[in-house]
Amino acid sequence: MIGDVFTWLTDWSHWTDTRFDTGIITQLLAHIRFCAMALAIAMVIALPLGLFIGHTNRGRWLVGAANALRALPTVGVLVLLTVIISPQFQGRTDTGFLIPTVIVLVLLAVPPILANTFAGVQNVDPGVRDAASGMGMTGPQVLFRVELPISLPLIFSGVRSAALQLIATATVASYLPLGGLGRFIYDGLAQQDYPQMIGGGVLVAALALLTDLVLSTVQRYVVSRGITGRYSTKQVGAPDPRLAVVTEAEGARA
Amino acid sequence: MIALADGASSSPLHFVEYFLDHRSEDLGLLWSHTWLSVVPVIVGLLIALPLGWVARRHRWTYPPIMSITGVLYTIPSIALFVLVPPLLGLDTLDPLQVPIALTVYSVALLVRVVADGLASVPEETTQAATAMGFRPLERFFKVELPIAVPVIAAGLRVAVVSNVSIVAVAGTIGLSNLGQLFTQGFQLSTPDAYYPPIVLGIVLCVLLAVVLDSAVVLLNRVLTPWRRAVRT
Amino acid sequence: MIRFDAVTKRYPDGTVAVDELDLEAASGRITVLVGPSGCGKTTSLRMVNRMIEPTSGTIWLDDQDTATLPTHELRRKIGYVIQHAGLFPHRTIVDNVATVPFLLGTDKKQARRTAMELLERVGLPEHFAKRYPAQLSGGQQQRVGVARALAADPPVMLMDEPFSAVDPVVREQLQDEFLRLQQELGKTIVFVTHDIDEAIKLGDQVAVLRVGGRLAQLATPAELLSRPVDAFVAAFVGRDRGYRALGFADAGTLSTRDEPTVVLGAPIPTGTDGDSWLLAVDGAGAPQGWLDLGADFRGHDTVTDELLYRGGTLATQGSTLRAALDACLSSPSGRGVVIDEGGALIGTTTSREILDLIEAHEPERQT
Numbered sequence: 001m002i003g004d005v006f007t008w009l010t011d012w013s014h015w016t017d018t019r020f021d022t023g024i025i026t027q028l029l030a031h032i033r034f035c036a037m038a039l040a041i042a043m044v045i046a047l048p049l050g051l052f053i054g055h056t057n058r059g060r061w062l063v064g065a066a067n068a069l070r071a072l073p074t075v076g077v078l079v080l081l082t083v084i085i086s087p088q089f090q091g092r093t094d095t096g097f098l099i100p101t102v103i104v105l106v107l108l109a110v111p112p113i114l115a116n117t118f119a120g121v122q123n124v125d126p127g128v129r130d131a132a133s134g135m136g137m138t139g140p141q142v143l144f145r146v147e148l149p150i151s152l153p154l155i156f157s158g159v160r161s162a163a164l165q166l167i168a169t170a171t172v173a174s175y176l177p178l179g180g181l182g183r184f185i186y187d188g189l190a191q192q193d194y195p196q197m198i199g200g201g202v203l204v205a206a207l208a209l210l211t212d213l214v215l216s217t218v219q220r221y222v223v224s225r226g227i228t229g230r231y232s233t234k235q236v237g238a239p240d241p242r243l244a245v246v247t248e249a250e251g252a253r254a
Numbered sequence: 255m256i257a258l259a260d261g262a263s264s265s266p267l268h269f270v271e272y273f274l275d276h277r278s279e280d281l282g283l284l285w286s287h288t289w290l291s292v293v294p295v296i297v298g299l300l301i302a303l304p305l306g307w308v309a310r311r312h313r314w315t316y317p318p319i320m321s322i323t324g325v326l327y328t329i330p331s332i333a334l335f336v337l338v339p340p341l342l343g344l345d346t347l348d349p350l351q352v353p354i355a356l357t358v359y360s361v362a363l364l365v366r367v368v369a370d371g372l373a374s375v376p377e378e379t380t381q382a383a384t385a386m387g388f389r390p391l392e393r394f395f396k397v398e399l400p401i402a403v404p405v406i407a408a409g410l411r412v413a414v415v416s417n418v419s420i421v422a423v424a425g426t427i428g429l430s431n432l433g434q435l436f437t438q439g440f441q442l443s444t445p446d447a448y449y450p451p452i453v454l455g456i457v458l459c460v461l462l463a464v465v466l467d468s469a470v471v472l473l474n475r476v477l478t479p480w481r482r483a484v485r486t
Numbered sequence: 487m488i489r490f491d492a493v494t495k496r497y498p499d500g501t502v503a504v505d506e507l508d509l510e511a512a513s514g515r516i517t518v519l520v521g522p523s524g525c526g527k528t529t530s531l532r533m534v535n536r537m538i539e540p541t542s543g544t545i546w547l548d549d550q551d552t553a554t555l556p557t558h559e560l561r562r563k564i565g566y567v568i569q570h571a572g573l574f575p576h577r578t579i580v581d582n583v584a585t586v587p588f589l590l591g592t593d594k595k596q597a598r599r600t601a602m603e604l605l606e607r608v609g610l611p612e613h614f615a616k617r618y619p620a621q622l623s624g625g626q627q628q629r630v631g632v633a634r635a636l637a638a639d640p641p642v643m644l645m646d647e648p649f650s651a652v653d654p655v656v657r658e659q660l661q662d663e664f665l666r667l668q669q670e671l672g673k674t675i676v677f678v679t680h681d682i683d684e685a686i687k688l689g690d691q692v693a694v695l696r697v698g699g700r701l702a703q704l705a706t707p708a709e710l711l712s713r714p715v716d717a718f719v720a721a722f723v724g725r726d727r728g729y730r731a732l733g734f735a736d737a738g739t740l741s742t743r744d745e746p747t748v749v750l751g752a753p754i755p756t757g758t759d760g761d762s763w764l765l766a767v768d769g770a771g772a773p774q775g776w777l778d779l780g781a782d783f784r785g786h787d788t789v790t791d792e793l794l795y796r797g798g799t800l801a802t803q804g805s806t807l808r809a810a811l812d813a814c815l816s817s818p819s820g821r822g823v824v825i826d827e828g829g830a831l832i833g834t835t836t837s838r839e840i841l842d843l844i845e846a847h848e849p850e851r852q853t
Contacts, residue, residue: 071463073422076456079436131572136562149576168330201333224576226618
């Protein structure tokens, strides 16, 4: 079976589009498109909100409310929104399916980014914050010159956690008649073409690992060495995206 | 009048009637969903406890254990579902594939949580316990583990709640659980939207997540009476 | 000059942290606020740079009402040092120090150059500049904290228990360097501590506050030791007040007697004439310790380090009565060793003579 999967993946004809089938490259780009759109929208919503709530300590309930969204079954919400929205878009475009998919993905990505941004700002050593305003920094200066750079590791771990969940869940978009790498999984299942189905799984896993690698590399260069501790031989290391989920859970209790 | 009646039956608010009409079938889905959400977390915790303990006790094992489980946690659920059978030599739609995949997830998440929880035990406490003559295993079960409960419980809540959602994903590749209500609803929605099974599935999933989450919170409270004593 | 004029801080729940405080911190001097926890000392300090807003009353900075300035402008004029330093973990040491100049829009290069000079001034080697706070010990971080507060050369500094989080040895070192630095800079400093010994050591004047934020006594350290106004201050200032007060009494020039000595490495002298203690000095004439001539020297021909009794303290000529008396009391021979600024032996004195000086001194004694 593993050999069959390898054969399916290494067959070049599966990578390019043909008259009957959409190739891996096209589906990969579609997959990345959903995820990137959703991640961008989620960040535009969650980052400023998290910074604001963390800095002012007002509206903490929003973080808890966002965390409660996690109890929603993603597939269920996707189907529900599709049933509501897609009839409004008749015709040849896939907008009717794209909109619910992106909404579901945004709903999924907001909680980890919001909770971690909030927790990051909240966790800044009160002494550091005190020193910053005591030296005459204005509110925005404290936020952007001190709190934000110090919370970057946690913010990154929230974004990484969100990105992983997006890549995993965008697969479900193929449950609707949409593209993406999930297409191979659902089509393979329907056609009992298991090498194709498992090959699709391998591709999704590979995309997730690669994305996390890229984001962790960006993180290395963006976060100050004074915080990561990469100034000495003693490697403190970047926070694990799993930590995001636990800090979120702490946030939910608050 | 007829049109109105039709509209009412497909209204989102009629999920209760839908449930009553298909009671035995829906209860079966709920039951298997519950089973799939809970058992992998318990098995995962049982595996993660010794692993987390090892990662704490022998510091050199910490980085490799965390990297390997970190990679496992990165793999998307649906990919893991389809990858488990070929890797373990099972049939492609073996009933064990989903529980195994979910167990792998739970282990991957909980190893870190257990290790961090044990790290949250103050050094003085473990040293005092050792000085009083606790043997390592005794110390683990009677001192370190109880103190680590709040951190582990926080991880368990995440594991259980996300499992409820992931199990529904497994429903889309044909497994019998609440996810099937979404498939049914989707299929019944052509040409016109038919909401009851979809809404019912969402409601049951959320209820299940809330109940399981509360159970973990309750368990945490029961196991850590000293924290309650401080709060009141 | 910082002046508190009937300053009160009352919280919404009714607790009064500071109650009608009147206090003047003189320019160029160190004013220490000291008291038990809950006495409002930190609140008082933080009201100066308006990290906490007073409920009523006025705080004057020279002849300016602090309430009339925008807070961030006020704060940039006031150095601020806190416990644990509160350094920015994401910035290098030099950039931490240059924080306020950066805020004021000083040219980056110039600000960093000033920062480097300040680091040297607080006793940190140049190669620390590119490090991050996490790489420094607590004491080193605190030095950076002081340098950072000095960076914009503010006339006024507020220091909130800056040395209380480091170990006693480092604390003493930091205190000594702080006093030396203040001698050069002459800032107007308000310093908060809960440690009465630190207050007495550092303060030009000490304000003792009692719980509820009322000023109990404002006095020089010597006066505080000799004339506590009431039982609370007396208890807070603590034991051995009489003895500690001697630490503020100049002993003047001590009359000394010549002391016979033996140089390290010389043969052990034999024969005692009544007194068995002989002072050993090194080649430069600096006292090293006492040799007990009555002891058993088997296996030794010359005076070596390990034969010496080193328990005695040394009094420098011109030091305080406390140091002089301590030198006598701690000396096994009963004779206190007096040295000059360079550390060389001048002679010895006795506790009887010091006690006579104390009797004659007396100006602070209550009548």
